Each structure stands twice: as C-alpha cells, then as structure tokens.
Amino acid sequence: xxxxxxxxxxxxxxxPLFLALYFYDHAVYALLVVxxxxxTDLLDGYIARRSGQITLTGTMxxxxxxxxxxxxxxxxxxxxxxxxxxxxxxxxxREVGMIVSSAIFHFxxxxxxxxxxxxxxxxxxxxxxxxxxxxDIEGGVEILWLAVALSxxxxxxxxxxxxxxxxxx
Numbered sequence: 001x002x003x004x005x006x007x008x009x010x011x012x013x014x015x016p017l018f019l020a021l022y023f024y025d026h027a028v029y030a031l032l033v034v035x036x037x038x039x040t041d042l043l044d045g046y047i048a049r050r051s052g053q054i055t056l057t058g059t060m061x062x063x064x065x066x067x068x069x070x071x072x073x074x075x076x077x078x079x080x081x082x083x084x085x086x087x088x089x090x091x092x093x094r095e096v097g098m099i100v101s102s103a104i105f106h107f108x109x110x111x112x113x114x115x116x117x118x119x120x121x122x123x124x125x126x127x128x129x130x131x132x133x134x135x136d137i138e139g140g141v142e143i144l145w146l147a148v149a150l151s152x153x154x155x156x157x158x159x160x161x162x163x164x165x166x167x168x169x
Contacts, residue, residue: 004048005058007040011065014040015072022076030076031134037069038127045115059112063102066123067095073130082133083144090148094155105162113161118154125150 001009014037021030044062048054071092078088106112125147132140 002048002053002055002058004044004051004053005055005061007044007047008058008062008065011037011040011069015069018069019072019076022080027134031131034069034073034130034134035127037065038123041066041123059114060102060106063115064099067099070126071095077130077133083141087141087144087148091151094148094151098155098158110162111165113158113165116157116161118150118157122147122150122154 014033018030018033018037021027021033041062044058048058074083074088074091077083078085102112125143129140129144129147131137132143
C-alpha cells in the first residue's frame, strides 16, 4: 500500500475518533480531527499526482472517505442541534446518491470523473461552514446552505462530465 492510500485509510480511522471526541464534549479536538482529515485529503492527492502513485483503490476510496467523514460531521452537528434537519437531509441525499452512483458506474466499467475546481470549492465552503459552526461564529448555517447549493451544482457538473467522458470512450 502506497503513502497516498495510507493517508486515505487514516481518514476512515478518524471518523470514530471524531465522533467520540464530539459526543464526549471535546468539540475543539473533534474540529482538529476534521481539519486533520482535510489536510490528509489534500496531501494524499498531491502526493499521488506528484509521484505517479494514482491507483484505482485510491480513486475509489478517497471520495468515499471524504463523504463518510462529511456525513459523520453533519450527523454529529444535527444531533447536537447545530444545523437544521433539512440541510442535513439535503446533504445526506446528495452524498448517498454520489456514493451509490459511483459504485454502480464503477462496477459497470465506466470511467471515473476526476476531482475538479467545483468539487474543491464545494469542499472548501463545507469546511468553512464547519469551522464557523464548531467555533459558534455567526453565519455558519448560512454558509452551510451555500455549500449545500454549491454541492448540487457540482453534482450536475460531474454528471455532465461523466456522460461526456463515457460517451467518448
């Protein structure tokens, strides 16, 4: 297993750690785990591209790790009463839809759409919202709604790119 894939796998291990810290009232430490997960996401992609270590395993597990971490954070914030149900439901619907459709497309032998600027921007806005929510800074819920809206636009862009990629091949 290469370094980028180990970094990706570490994010799966960070999910229960985040949840334990959050639910045992260590919100700042839980936030640090989320930020560390974000950092490993940046690093694994950078290292994989820079060193030519991009693998099928990495391209499948990296977005899954990101989505599961994000769903864990949203679930925790929802249970903690920090975000509205509708925002959590919209995010869960989108994330589960992306996971399921990615799996279906993968097993049908379809080409995977690489990350693009819209996906990276969406992730950044989600992290800003999470930071605001955890630090109880005003506007966190509004930024979260912006991220939700942006995520659906990004999903549309991904599906258009997917169709174009798989029509050409």
